[in-house]
Amino acid sequence: MLDAALHSALAWLRKQPDVRYAEVRLVDEGSERLRLRDGRPEQVTVEASRGVGIRVLGSKTWGFACSADTSEGALLAAAARAVAIARASSGVAHRPVVFPEQPASRGTYETPLAVDPFTISTESKLSALDGPVRALREGDPRLRSAEAWMDWTRQKKRLLTTEGTDVAQTFTFGACGMHVFASSSEGLSQRRSYPTWQGGDGFQAGWERVGLLDLAGNVDRVKDEALALLTAPPCPAGTRTVLLESSQVALQIHESCGHPTELDRALGTEISLAGGSFMQPDMLGKLRYGSSLVTLVADATAPGGNGTFGWDDEGVPAGKRALVEQGLFVDYLSSRETAAALGRASTGTMRAEAWNRTPIIRMVNVSLEPGSAGTLEDLVASTDDGLLVATDKSWSIDDLRLNFQFSCEIAWEIRHGKRTRILRDPFYTGITPRFWGSCDAICDARDWRLWGVTTCGKGDPMQLMHVGHGASPARFRDVAVGSAS
């Protein structure tokens, strides 16, 4: 029935003389969200969402409509609304959208799983969180509050286009972590998280990933560091050598490489949420983005990546390509329409959050290639004076993605190749190409890890997206640092 309704809507769209292209996208999604705080359930929620989004390119421009009702009649009505919107909007269009043809794609994609998380009972999942969250508060009254969480999402997506594309994809996304807040009688509050900040702990995998995380095995370290932060001095302001641990490099990539290489931002079509980009098309192949050690790739095929898929929401197959090659800016994250504006082919990054949102350019897995500086401990050992900064706490970057400032949960001072005292409330700030240009060491593949951002916000209305970032710890010279304290 549903298949027939989808095809019926597509057939009707094909008959419209002014429809140059159309896509009919079914999304059927289910989630389970679990959160324990201080031993009690803060959230035990099952979510379900199903509907169809229809995007139409008329004689000049686009129209989008959607329906939660997936009956044939409802989808035909939604298709008619999308066409009507495209026709209405054409009255103010100055030039027709250029949208190159794309060979039809056919096939299926499915997240590889060892253990399907939706076969694990809710009680078992809550039990996996309950022990760590209780242990996080034991032993010291200054351990004021602890939380642990686990999210699972299964998204089934079917894309049909007037070009003949017919792809079906099934994704399984997960996220899991914990944090503790320690408070002092002087009014300080310090958070320490594992494996990283909440929202940076996503992955595309099954239940097996939870066991690998080993929450229980990290409780004592997390508690100790949270308590140590209460008596630690604030990070002194100055210009320092900064070592970022892997998840902080991931967020640095996200904000200062991922977003500015989105071609819709560079061309100005994302102004109404977050701004433009300093990485303009005339800089392709010319802009020195970072040091020669810095190669950043967009890889939608990385196994287990939060930004991995088979095809994007325009039917373009997933691929892997460099955005920055040995420090040089070489490519964008793009769509068929935006890439055509540069005479290039789409890099296949159009995705929509849900059935009731239109696709926009989104990061895939944008990752820093590993270097040759050994492990994190090797990197520390090779640093005479500096700071090792870990786990993001706040993030901010300007509307061209140049001036950034991140604060982190913790820093360790490095003296003569050794970690010494802990410093609290560290932040570091800089200008994107200058910062990446100061990168003089990247750890090798042994400490490279693929992180997942679960709530990357973009679009208007805002859409949240699963994206990924792989990174090893890295070192940057002459970075401005300070403390929020």
Added chain:
Amino acid sequence: MKGDALLALGRDVLASAGEAEVELYLRVAERGCARFATGELGQHMQLSEPQAVVRVARGTRVAETVTSRLEREALVEAVRATGRAAALVPEVEAFPGFTRGDEPAGASPVRHAEATAKATPEERVERLAPVLRAVRDAGLVSAGMLETAAVAHALVTTGGCARSHDATTASFRVWALETPGAGGAAGYGGHAHRDVGELRLAEETERAIRVCRMSREPLSLEAGSYDVVLEPEAVTELLEWLAAIAFAAPEVEQETSPVAGRLGERITGEAIDLTEDPLCDDPALGFGAPFDREGTWRRRVPLVERGVARAVLYDRTYAARMGAASTGSAQLPAPGSAGGVGATALMLGGGTASSVDELVGGVERGLYVCRLHYVNGLLEPRRAVMTGLTRDGCFLVERGKVTRAVGNMRFTDSLLEGLARVDGMTRARKAVPTGWSDAGAFVSPAVRVRGWRFNGRSQEAPRG
């Protein structure tokens, strides 16, 4: 679908599901979003957002289901499945049960405008055409969005609570830009109203063009402390983060809030009155439903009075646990958010200044800031330390006059300490649309702050 139809559906579902303790919130939003950029209407969308939030209790064990499927049979099954799940989850400490029919409710404010609810794609295009033309004729590039939204709400519980409401919001944001996406001069205008016919499209477009023209050839200013005059759009960016970190019971209980342990104490300047005022009857300032997701009738809550912390926002469970009464502040789950507790209609009280110019007139050397960008309030929440940047208009003020444009600056400062240095606010206030609120807008005057700390500046984009 209107609120009364949702209410009837909810009652029918509860009667059929056979569960003893159920709360069912139904919400349907129909949004028309005409998003334009580079002078073209490139994303024009009709968005349907149906949502049912089902909670079922078995004693103090509570499970929740959120679904987009509002067919009667799907909802009955969702209630039953949630009931089965509730039997298996841990107990919620101090869970007080769902709202009962005898709990107080006020008169439902009229917040629905038929013109907004019925706006067609053709009407949105017709209203936008002069906007696009005006910016183009000014030799600039336009971007922004015109949205018309109708939202129906209904809440029904097995305890006899039954509420419904219909609201509309029309909002408009416009940028006039020197370049499409590469930076340069920019100006912004925006307005929200429940009636699309009342939107000040021409006036706000003219403002965006004027600010963009003023923003050319910016001066690069050194970091340091500057007296600033912040437009309402800039102030509300800061208030959004203050709402997120300060006034909700979970953050207070967790002792991460700057209000934790400080109720009754002065936390900021005497000039500051901050109120959660979801029932405000001003048609230009009040939006959203008059009850929260639990059915508790919202109420006016003075959070900060003359700089003294007075109150915290609660849902029913946190109120029961912390010995207080719900303030009607339970929020609906949304993508990326569990819901929880929060402000929906934060309003900063106005001052006595008759205009922004009057505030600027009291600055010897400082900055006039139209908007802020990418503010983050998680640096040190106990002191409400925030960072962010100026955007879409930042100007040098010398001897009481705006003299020239300044390149975007980064600030890092404590908002509460900054508000303690406020010595002027406009009498007039403005509702600024925010995605952080169920209702859709926070309200602020323009504010003058002495000695706001800037620790960096954006640099001109590098060339290849």
